[in-house]
Structure formats: C-alpha cells, structure tokens
Amino acid sequence: MRYADVNGVKSEAQPKTRALCRACGGEVVAKCGKHVIWHWSHISLATCDRWWETETEWHRRWKDRFPKDWQEVVQYDALTGEKHIADVRTRHGVVVEFQRSTIEPSEVKDRESFHQRMVWVIDGAKNESDCVNFSNMRTRPDDNGFAVFQWYGRSKLFHRWHTTTPVFIDFGDQYGFWRVCRFDPQNKKGVALLVDRSLFTAALIEGTSDFSRNGGPASAF
Ligand SMILES: [Zn+2]
Incomplete structure (x- = not known):
C-alpha cells in the first residue's frame, strides 16, 4: 500500500x-x-484485503491523477463486516479500481457488488500483443471516437471484462485509452470508444459523470 x-x-x-x-x-x-x-x-x-494487488508505476501514475485524500479509501460494509481498500474513491462516491493482474469472474462480481458505483480501469499494456492486436483488429475511430472491432487475439482480455459495469482499458500512450462500450463473447465483436485520459479524470473529479448510464461491455445493445 x-x-x-x-x-x-x-x-x-x-x-x-x-x-x-x-x-x-x-x-x-x-x-x-x-x-x-x-x-x-x-x-x-x-x-x-484479499483484493489488494502489488502496485506498479502504472497504478501510481493513475492514482496520482486524483487528490491524495481520495486514494486508498477504506470501504466498510457494516452488514458483512467486510473491509476493502478502494484505489480511488471520489468525493462524489464513485470508486475507481485500477486492475493489472488477472482476476476470476467471481471476484469481479464480488467487487462490483461491494463498491456499487464503480469503474474499472484495466492495464491493457501488460501484454504487448494485446495492444498490437487490438490496434489491428479495430476500425479507425469515427468523428466521435467510436471504433468497431473483432477480437481474434488469443488472450481473454475482453472475455474477462465482460460485465455491465463501465470498463476502460489502458493500452498505453501509443495505443490509447479505450472504453469497451460493448462486447459479444460469442462472435467476439465489439464497440470501443477512444477516451482522453484527462477528460475521463476531470469527469470523475468534477462529478459530472460516473459513466454508469451506458453500462458495460455486457450491457444490452
Ligand atoms: Zn492491513
């Protein structure tokens, strides 16, 4: 910590x-x-906290975009007695979890139901092949930043984050920061939105959006 x-x-x-x-x-x-x-x-x-993962520079860089008071906020569920440390919890009550290591779908669900209003930010640059594959398997973003993609990659990156909670994948400076708007695990087709990291951070800091309105990759089209 x-x-x-x-x-x-x-x-x-x-x-x-x-x-x-x-x-x-x-x-x-x-x-x-x-x-x-x-x-x-x-x-x-x-x-x-069994959900805690070893931090990298990537975690720290992201957390540093938010005030110190909002970083590593201990969250307590009085009913179950469970305590977990949110990577970031904004003044507006939105938890942002920066996730690098692979976790089981059951843990994804548990963490979502514990935090309720939350956003996932995934380190997609952990495997360089994912960055390159995603870049090759999508269209150029349209005027609004939307791209469609078909995932032929061997990794389960998009399958793993198949949830109705907002998911953003950080493929690094070269390959961009993307919101996974939709993904169909059957035909492996999806829609992604290229997002400016600073605008993303500003929306959370100012409380103008918690990104919940459009759901996550598994929400209905
Ligand atoms: Zn402790």
Whole structure:
C-alpha cells in the first residue's frame, strides 16, 4: 500500500519506518528499495484485503491523477463486516479500481457488488500483443471516437471484462485509452470508444459523470 497511518496521519512509506495499516490496523513496515516502488508491507502474513494487488508505476501514475485524500479509501460494509481498500474513491462516491493482474469472474462480481458505483480501469499494456492486436483488429475511430472491432487475439482480455459495469482499458500512450462500450463473447465483436485520459479524470473529479448510464461491455445493445 502507498499509505499507512503514522501517528494518525495518512503517510507514504519512508525508509526504516513502521506504521499501522489503515484497513486492518495491523503493523506495516516501509519497503523502500532501489528496485521496488516505495510501499508499506504487512509484518504478519495474515491477509488484510484479499483484493489488494502489488502496485506498479502504472497504478501510481493513475492514482496520482486524483487528490491524495481520495486514494486508498477504506470501504466498510457494516452488514458483512467486510473491509476493502478502494484505489480511488471520489468525493462524489464513485470508486475507481485500477486492475493489472488477472482476476476470476467471481471476484469481479464480488467487487462490483461491494463498491456499487464503480469503474474499472484495466492495464491493457501488460501484454504487448494485446495492444498490437487490438490496434489491428479495430476500425479507425469515427468523428466521435467510436471504433468497431473483432477480437481474434488469443488472450481473454475482453472475455474477462465482460460485465455491465463501465470498463476502460489502458493500452498505453501509443495505443490509447479505450472504453469497451460493448462486447459479444460469442462472435467476439465489439464497440470501443477512444477516451482522453484527462477528460475521463476531470469527469470523475468534477462529478459530472460516473459513466454508469451506458453500462458495460455486457450491457444490452
Ligand atoms: Zn492491513
């Protein structure tokens, strides 16, 4: 995690310091190596948030587009007692999850029902072949930014994120940031929208959209 409590203050990891986890209250120690992103790590092996994934530069760059107060917000469900850390939760109550590692469809569902109003941002540049394939398998975006595509790629990228929650895939600077508007897992055809990262961020910061109106890749055409 990027943040932990040092004397009650939400703080970033500094070499040779300890702090308390903001989710479980357990002790965490700063990991500030040359080759790792500075972060806090739990001392005990007990699982804190089972949804948490190891952060990369990609996660940090995205989170930094939002105010610090909105990053790593502990969410608590009083009914089930479940606690999870939202990567970003805006002042307007929208959770943004930045996801790089592959997760099971059941976890996708669990996280969506836990957070309710949420948006997925997926690291599509994890596999370079996905970037290239997507670029080759779509039309040029029209005047409004829409492109249609047919997925022949071997990866299950689009199948995996077949949900009615808004899904955005970040294929990196070269290949663009796309919203997956629709995807049909049977014929593997879909519609995607080229999105400006800054406009996306601004809409969430200003609260002008939570992107829910048009659903996700699995919503009805
Ligand atoms: Zn913890």
